[in-house]
Each structure stands twice: as structure tokens, then as C-alpha cells.
């Protein structure tokens with residue numbers, strides 16, 4: 001009963017086995033996913049939108065990622081826990097990236113970190129990997145750059161597709177153990193997946209990636225409002241939880257709760 005390792009994920013690609021990844025931001029939810037057999041959990045900076053009430057991932061801090069990573073690690077025993085490096089924690093350079101990643105591994109207990117960027121982040125990835133920290137890369141749409149790129153499909157057109165392929169090869173050469181591709185045309189993602197020996201993890205990147213990731217509040221139907229096209233909802237937790245809260249409120253107001261069986265003599 002050991003944790004999944006990056007070696008297991010490399011073997012899965014060799015065997016042609018696909019695997020799922022979900023985000024998690026707290027111990028209890030993470031334990032549900034761990035028990036369900038999800039092999040890789042990402043403490044994503046999507047916690048900014050989904051858990052902390054920010055508009056984007058940009059304001060998320062190292063303290064926030066470290067605290068929630070520690071919670072997810074405590075709540076799990078099988079899953080490989082990957083922690084996102086937040087915006088501003090690695091852009092200054094390789095030494096800053098190593099300091100930030102070391103904290104998430106050493107203090108929070110992450111088994112790997114993820115950072116955004118292809119060619120531009122290869123130097124950081126290289127030092128982290130040489131220092132013994134497994135790195136998951138993230139290319140295509142990179143939400144920490146929202147103010148520069150918006151939330152649009154990336155890698156459209158021949159030139160952009162070639163750049164995406166160069167980015168994927170750069171992070172693989174730097175030693176990344178897997179590459180997230182976000183909002184990329186399916187045929188381009190398929191070509192990148194073919195070209196790499198490390199697994200690709202798609203989100204809005206079509207059917208042919210080696211793995212798939214979704215933000216858990218999206219896939220469980222807890223996130224309010226319109227969701228991106230690439231999300232599939234597997235539950236309707238927002239409705240279920242709202243109904244529970246309304247039923248509790250009604251019981252309290254009417255005096256139906258607590259009943260004798262909830263009370264002490």
C-alpha cells in the first residue's frame with residue numbers, strides 16, 4: 001500500500017494505460033478521491049477560484065498552497081500529490097523556483113510540483129529535477145498569464161502548433177515527468193502526445209492524451225454558472241448541498257430538529 005510514483009506513470013505510458021487526475025484542496029475531499037483510486041491529485045492554484053474566492057489564480061500565495069497541500073497529503077495514502085507553484089514563486093529564476101518547490105516538498109509533503117510554461121520555464125524545471133524534485137509541466141493555456149493571453153484555445157494554426165511542440169519537447173528535455181496541456185486543439189494534442197515519451201495530461205485537449213485532469217468542483221457540479229466546454233459534470237453537488245441546507249433550515253425553523261433521538265436524557 002505505497003503511494004503512486006512518477007515511475008508508475010512512466011510505465012503506464014509504455015503500456016498504453018490512461019489515467020485520471022483530479023484537483024483537491026482539503027483532506028476530506030482528497031480522502032474520497034484517494035479511496036476512489038484516483039492515482040494523482042493536484043493541489044492546483046485553481047484553489048484561487050474554487051476554494052479561496054479569488055477571480056483568478058494570480059493572487060494565490062505560497063502559504064495558501066503549502067497549507068492546503070499539507071491537508072491533501074494528510075488525507076491520502078495512495079495518490080501521488082502534486083502541488084502547483086503559484087504565480088510569482090518561480091518566475092524570478094531557477095534559485096527562487098528551487099526554494100519554493102523545496103518548501104512544498106519538505107514542509108507540505110508534496111511528492112511533485114507543477115509549474116506553467118514551456119521553453120520559458122525549462123531552466124527552472126532542469127534545476128528542480130536535478131535537485132530531486134519531480135516536475136509536472138503545464139503548457140498551452142497557462143492561467144497565471146491570463147492578463148497576457150486571456151482564456152482562449154492555444155496552439156491554433158501551424159505556427160502556434162509548432163511552438164507548442166517545441167514547448168513540450170523543451171520541458172521533456174528539461175526532465176519533466178508529465179506535461180499538462182490545457183485548451184489545445186485535439187489533433188495538436190494528439191501529435192504532441194505521439195512525439196513525447198513522457199505522459200501528457202489533457203484538459204480541453206481532446207481524447208488522445210495519455211491522462212485527463214479536471215478541476216474537482218467542476219466535474220462534481222459544485223462550481224456555479226456556465227462551465228467551459230471541456231468539462232463533463234459527473235454529479236450535481238451544488239443542488240444536493242443546497243437542498244440539504246434548506247431542509248436543515250426548515251427543520252430548525254419548524255422545530256422538527258432536533259428530535260428525541262438527537263438529544264441526551
Ligand code: KIV
Nearest residue numbers: 023044045046180213
Ligand atoms: O490549477 C489547476 O487546477 C490546474 C489544472 C487545471 C491542470 O492547473
Ligand code: NA
Nearest residue numbers: 044045046084
Ligand atoms: Na494550476
